[in-house]
Amino acid sequence: MRDTNLLTTRPDAKHPFAEASAIDSLKVLEPVYGLTTWKISATRKSMPSSIQPEEWTSAREAYEVGNDTWLTTNQVLVIPQDQIVDRPSNFSDDPGSADFVATAVDSNGPVALWSQPNYASQPKRTVDPGTIWKIARYYCAPTGELWFDLGDNNWINAYYVANSLLYDFDAKTNGVAPNYETSFKNPLTITATNNDGPIALWKTPNYKAFNQAVPAGSQWQCYSVTYNYGNNDPIWYNLGNETNWLPAYYSSLANAY
Numbered sequence: 001m002r003d004t005n006l007l008t009t010r011p012d013a014k015h016p017f018a019e020a021s022a023i024d025s026l027k028v029l030e031p032v033y034g035l036t037t038w039k040i041s042a043t044r045k046s047m048p049s050s051i052q053p054e055e056w057t058s059a060r061e062a063y064e065v066g067n068d069t070w071l072t073t074n075q076v077l078v079i080p081q082d083q084i085v086d087r088p089s090n091f092s093d094d095p096g097s098a099d100f101v102a103t104a105v106d107s108n109g110p111v112a113l114w115s116q117p118n119y120a121s122q123p124k125r126t127v128d129p130g131t132i133w134k135i136a137r138y139y140c141a142p143t144g145e146l147w148f149d150l151g152d153n154n155w156i157n158a159y160y161v162a163n164s165l166l167y168d169f170d171a172k173t174n175g176v177a178p179n180y181e182t183s184f185k186n187p188l189t190i191t192a193t194n195n196d197g198p199i200a201l202w203k204t205p206n207y208k209a210f211n212q213a214v215p216a217g218s219q220w221q222c223y224s225v226t227y228n229y230g231n232n233d234p235i236w237y238n239l240g241n242e243t244n245w246l247p248a249y250y251s252s253l254a255n256a257y
Helices: none
Strands: 004-008 018-021 027-031 037-039 042-044 062-066 069-072 076-080 100-104 111-114 123-127 132-134 137-140 146-149 155-157 166-168 181-191 199-202 210-214 219-227 235-238 245-247
Touching (some): 037 062, 076 137, 100 219
Antiparallel strands (some): 004 037, 018 027, 018 069, 042 062, 100 132, 100 166, 111 123, 137 146, 199 210, 199 245
16 A cells, blocks of 8 residues: 555545544544645554544544554545546445546636646646536546546646545445535636526525525625535535525536536
């Protein structure tokens, strides 16, 4: 496992990553933030029954990433170093039809996609900030630099995506709890669009609780996005206060995919 990198996946306050010192008597250290890479020095297959929090009690494996400092399989993707792979090695080889890992483009302007996971290759196209893309393949360079293939050899450097990946895998099989929301380092300006009149904003990222109607053409700052591949409207943008959600279909990004 010494030539394997860990990719941490989710840094938000609700689900902080915690390093663990002395695995048999857990001590939580500073949070480990998303899209950081760590070299595995050792692997532990069994967890002490008394370990807390939940990320540890349900973990199938833990990985040492420093002197008596550990992360669990619940907190990371495991990617072989200097290899292009379809799936993290800590995930099942038999994915369900709804399983996914996705990423949100996060920058101040359009981002170039490349034909290979390096800047020596040819740029192919650009993608807009705020758009969501399923990850088809992964590459972690010997330096720890991360690249994601968004499909058909369209590679993006992880510097230009949000710090939290979006994903849903069978937790019983893979030991990884789902994450459907990420925030933006670079807030977006989104226009609400609808040819038929005012646009509804919702209290949660679904159509269950109406909040308010806003004028077509009104512009909003967007600070986070949710994505759930299995839903009919999988992408929702948060326009403030955690209670103003706009489906991507009624946004200025609807045609950006």
